[in-house]
Amino acid sequence: MVTKKTTQKRAGDAAQKFHEALSRRMLRQRGVTTKTQFGSAALLIQGKVFTFPWKGDLVFKLPEERVAALIAAKKGKLFDAGSGRTSKTWVAVLPSAKALWPKLALEAKAFVAAQEK
Numbered sequence: 001m002v003t004k005k006t007t008q009k010r011a012g013d014a015a016q017k018f019h020e021a022l023s024r025r026m027l028r029q030r031g032v033t034t035k036t037q038f039g040s041a042a043l044l045i046q047g048k049v050f051t052f053p054w055k056g057d058l059v060f061k062l063p064e065e066r067v068a069a070l071i072a073a074k075k076g077k078l079f080d081a082g083s084g085r086t087s088k089t090w091v092a093v094l095p096s097a098k099a100l101w102p103k104l105a106l107e108a109k110a111f112v113a114a115q116e117k
Helices: 004-026 064-072 095-114
Strands: 032-037 040-045 048-054 057-061 076-078 090-093
Touching: 004 040, 004 048, 004 057, 004 095, 032 048, 040 095, 048 095, 057 095, 064 076, 064 090, 064 095, 090 095
Parallel strands: none
Antiparallel strands: 032 040, 040 048, 048 057, 057 090, 076 090
């Protein structure tokens, strides 16, 4: 029997597996490191986080306009770590939009790398 909990676990597994594969590839690149962020292994570029898995979604740091477009298209939601506070540049992209994850990871990496220290 497929329950809501089973469906959520599968979604979480998909996000975690994608992130693990992404990490293996990205960690070979110059300037990419990892650290624990909200209990998950986050990827960083030049010491700044650009993506991490969170409760079945993948979270990306992107320009406000890109975040707004993903939310408008119902592909993601503003990231909230549980404090009730969100940021206009952090989006949790849903497993139903997992086809976008590879491209968004590259966009997030480039966006964060371009920010001044």
